[in-house]
Amino acid sequence: MSRAKALLAPGLAALVLVCVLIALGIWQLQRLKWKEGIIAEIRQAQTAPPVPLPANPAPYQKVQIAGDWLPGKAALYGDEIHDTPNGPVPGGELLMALQRPSREIILVDLGWVPQQSPVALANPPSNPAGYLHAPLHAGWFSGKDDPAHGLYYTLDPAKIGAGMGLHNVAPYMLIAMGPMPPPGSAMPQPAQDLPTPPNNHYQYALTWFGFAGVLVFEFIFFARKRLQQP
CATH class of the missing domain: 1.10.287 (Helix Hairpins)
Incomplete structure (x- = not known):
């Protein structure tokens, strides 16, 4: 050859x-x-006003939810340190429960707060607006949830709702969007943008x-x- x-x-x-x-x-x-x-599409939705929550919201759509806040129902998600004028401060995402006229309950992530145990806001925003987040499930490296103290490391509405003693919880969560509070404020710091892949x-x-x-x-x-x- x-x-x-x-x-x-x-x-x-x-x-x-x-x-x-x-x-x-x-x-x-x-x-x-x-x-x-x-x-x-996301950039276009970013500039569009939120719409009342439809039965089948489109992907990347900003929505607004009307209902009544359930007093005293709060939890913290995650464990994140933010830099503040007074130095690094630990905190997490403040979750509160909103009940719609249909009696369905939606958990709302109001944003990061400098709290280490959940404290519900006395005057949460009415008709919060933001985007919907599908549930997540615990992975190998997820932190251990502590329902007794309202601390969670997996964004699972069913589990968090059960820990709050709630039923008829929607299988998704609203991530609230809005203006940032003044520096050093104890108010939640909501999301500023829609998530971009x-x-x-x-x-x-x-x-x-x-x-x-x-x-x-x-x-x-x-x-x-x-x-x-x-």
């Missing part, structure tokens, strides 16, 4: 792999365009195309070396 024919099998294998790598790069460019469309598909495409280019040069080097052998 000639040396040129000996390169046929590795050449075909390299060609197939290069085609696969290029296809992956093109796929990432397609996902880039898809993700840019999602981000454009990361968009790294351009870098991923360059990586796959780069692997394809490296493979081509590696095969050229391999072939030249094989053909030069006596």
Whole structure:
């Protein structure tokens, strides 16, 4: 068998792999365009006013919920330290319960507060607005929830609601949005923006195309070396 024919099998294998790598790069460019469309929708929703909570809210839609706050029902989610004018202060996200006219209860994340045990606001905002958050479930590295003290590390409305002694809790949570309180205030710091997914598909495409280019040069080097052998 000639040396040129000996390169046929590795050449075909390299060609197939290069085609696969290029296809992956093109796929990432397609996902880039898809993700840019999602981000454009989020930016448009960011500037739109909130709408009354519909039966089936659209993704990335700001909504407003009417109802009555249940007095004394509060919990803290997470454990986060914020820098304040007086130095680092521990705290968490303050969760309170809002009962709609339908009797359904929605847990509302009013924002970060400098509390280590939950204290309900005496005058929470009426008709809070924000975005809906699907429930999360505990992972391997999640902190241990402490329902007895109203402290949670997993954003699970059913579990948090049960810890508050509530029933008919909605299977989602409202993340409140609004203006930031003055520096040093004990009031909650609500979310300022809708969540935006990361968009790294351009870098991923360059990586796959780069692997394809490296493979081509590696095969050229391999072939030249094989053909030069006596």
